[in-house]
Amino acid sequence: MPPAPKRPDPARRSERSRQAVLRATRELVAEVGYAKLSIEAIAARAGVGKQTIYRWWRSKGAVVFDAFLALSEEADGVVLPDTGDIEADLKAVLRATVAEFADPAFEAPIRALNLEIAGDPELAAQYRERLAAPVDEAKKERLRSAQRAGQIRADADLDLALELLYAPLYQRWLLRSAPLTPGYADALVDHLLRALRP
Amino acid sequence: MPPAPKRPDPARRSERSRQAVLRATRELVAEVGYAKLSIEAIAARAGVGKQTIYRWWRSKGAVVFDAFLALSEEADGVVLPDTGDIEADLKAVLRATVAEFADPAFEAPIRALNLEIAGDPELAAQYRERLAAPVDEAKKERLRSAQRAGQIRADADLDLALELLYAPLYQRWLLRSAPLTPGYADALVDHLLRALRP
Numbered sequence: 001m002p003p004a005p006k007r008p009d010p011a012r013r014s015e016r017s018r019q020a021v022l023r024a025t026r027e028l029v030a031e032v033g034y035a036k037l038s039i040e041a042i043a044a045r046a047g048v049g050k051q052t053i054y055r056w057w058r059s060k061g062a063v064v065f066d067a068f069l070a071l072s073e074e075a076d077g078v079v080l081p082d083t084g085d086i087e088a089d090l091k092a093v094l095r096a097t098v099a100e101f102a103d104p105a106f107e108a109p110i111r112a113l114n115l116e117i118a119g120d121p122e123l124a125a126q127y128r129e130r131l132a133a134p135v136d137e138a139k140k141e142r143l144r145s146a147q148r149a150g151q152i153r154a155d156a157d158l159d160l161a162l163e164l165l166y167a168p169l170y171q172r173w174l175l176r177s178a179p180l181t182p183g184y185a186d187a188l189v190d191h192l193l194r195a196l197r198p
Numbered sequence: 199m200p201p202a203p204k205r206p207d208p209a210r211r212s213e214r215s216r217q218a219v220l221r222a223t224r225e226l227v228a229e230v231g232y233a234k235l236s237i238e239a240i241a242a243r244a245g246v247g248k249q250t251i252y253r254w255w256r257s258k259g260a261v262v263f264d265a266f267l268a269l270s271e272e273a274d275g276v277v278l279p280d281t282g283d284i285e286a287d288l289k290a291v292l293r294a295t296v297a298e299f300a301d302p303a304f305e306a307p308i309r310a311l312n313l314e315i316a317g318d319p320e321l322a323a324q325y326r327e328r329l330a331a332p333v334d335e336a337k338k339e340r341l342r343s344a345q346r347a348g349q350i351r352a353d354a355d356l357d358l359a360l361e362l363l364y365a366p367l368y369q370r371w372l373l374r375s376a377p378l379t380p381g382y383a384d385a386l387v388d389h390l391l392r393a394l395r396p
Contacts, residue, residue, distance in 0.1 A: 115313050118372045128375055159376070160366070160385055167369040168361035174316045174372075177326055178357070187358055195393040 020046040021053055025067035030108035034064065034116040061123075065130060068113060080138055086146035087193055093139075094165065094185035101173045101180055114174060136162055152196040165192050218244040219251055223265035228306035232262065232314040232321075259321070263328055266311060278336055284344035285391055291337075292363065292383035299371045299378055312372060334360055350394040363390050 024045035028037050039060060043050045057063045081089045101107045117124040140158045147154050152161075165188055172178050222243035226235050237258060241248045255261045279287045298304045315322040338356045345352050350359075363386055370376050 111316065114373075115317055118309065118316075119313055121374055124374050128373070132375070157385065160389065163366035163369060164362060164389060167365040168358070171361060171365040171368050175312075175326070176319055176322050177330070187355065191358065191362060191393040194395075195389040197392075 017046070017048050017052060018056065019070075021048060021056075021063065022067040022070050025063050026109040029064060029067070029112045033112055037064070039063070061126075064113075065126065068109070068131060080142035082142060082145055084149065086142070086149070086151045087189060089142065090165070090189045090192070091186050094169070094189055095182045097166075097169065098180045098182060098185045101169075107173070111174070150198060152193065153198045156196045161192060161196060164195065165189065215244065215246050215250060216254065217268075219246060219254075219261065220265040220268050223261050224307040227262060227265070227310045231310055235262070237261070259324075262311075263324065266307070266329060278340035280340060280343055282347065284340070284347070284349045285387060287340065288363070288387045288390070289384050292367070292387055293380045295364075295367065296378045296380060296383045299367075305371070309372070348396060350391065351396045354394045359390060359394060362393065363387070 021042060024042050025037070028041055028045060032041075037060060039050055039053055042063065043053055046053075053063065057066065080093055083089055101110075113127070117127045136159075139162055143152060143156070143158050143161055146152045147156065168188060169180065169185070172180055172184075178184075219240060222240050223235070226239055226243060230239075235258060237248055237251055240261065241251055244251075251261065255264065278291055281287055299308075311325070315325045334357075337360055341350060341354070341356050341359055344350045345354065366386055367378060367383070370378055370382075376382075
């Protein structure tokens with residue numbers, strides 16, 4: 001969307017408030033968890049009135065989802081690099097993910113969100129549909145391109161492929177069972193590509 | 199340890215009480231979570247006095263660990279089958295795991311425990327050392343036997359191998375992102391063995 005010519009100040013102020021609300025929400029989810037999160041606390045942290053929040057979002061759940069949606073859009077976008085080299089591209093993407101999860105400001109709210117969705121099947125379904133599915137689709141699109149290039153098997157199960165690539169990293173991160181390193185990212189890609197070789 | 203000859207009744211009563219405490223602990227962790235679990239509630243549910251619990255365990259954490267330790271000993275023991283066929287053996291083990299996690303009585307307390315350890319680095323370290331490490335060692339022993347038989351690469355990273363096998367299943371289960379089926383267990387084994395082929 002091209003920027004509006006001569007964007008008026010109120011719109012810019014609104015956008016600043018919206019971003020402050022989303023940031024405050026992510027911080028507070030990490031600090032107190034989803035269950036104890038309140039619209040009052042978000043408003044206070046963001047420096048806006050409660051009514052401002054209710055004007056834009058109809059529930060706490062709606063704010064939290066937009067907060068994480070914004071984060072995931074900022075963080076990895078929705079198109080994966082495609083240089084034609086699936087190994088190099090996946091390693092770049094997975095190394096970036098490892099680096100993100102080493103950043104407490106990024107990982108703490110995601111950890112809080114994961115604890116919530118692991119304990120709440122309905123929230124988990126919303127998460128899958130609104131947050132995970134679009135990102136997974138972008139990743140599968142990159143794998144399809146590698147299939148067309150003959151770099152991975154034409155009949156590969158791409159959902160399983162994503163799990164083989166990301167679930168070990170997810171588990172190490174969530175349970176803190178071993179360090180997340182660039183070398184680990186590379187090893188996961190190497191193993192996946194061996195498993196999916198034509 | 200061989201059973202004591204002429205085991206007296208009080209010992210048998212003690213063992214019944216101990217098992218009742220462990221069972222009550224698992225049930226309550228699933229129902230109220232670790233944070234809200236109390237020794238009082240465990241005692242009431244198990245039909246024993248609080249002092250009985252304090253005589254055997256020095257803390258709530260100690261009871262909870264023994265409760266899960268007992269479950270994991272009952273559930274999968276510590277030696278994997280070794281028929282000489284690594285594919286068949288791993289598929290049998292992973293199908294059994296899938297079946298366990300389909301059982302609400304088994305999975306609910308494990309889910310509660312996982313939420314606790316994901317939010318508490320110290321509990322996570324204890325879990326790794328006391329619960330996960332012995333089971334992982336048994337699994338790696340089976341993989342080493344497959345290495346000696348030339349069925350998987352001699353230089354394979356066995357910790358990573360276990361993650362490739364179990365982390366996708368763990369993630370599907372924890373986030374309820376897709377069904378856990380016997381066919382899924384088989385597919386994970388097939389992919390692992392392709393990745394680790396000599």
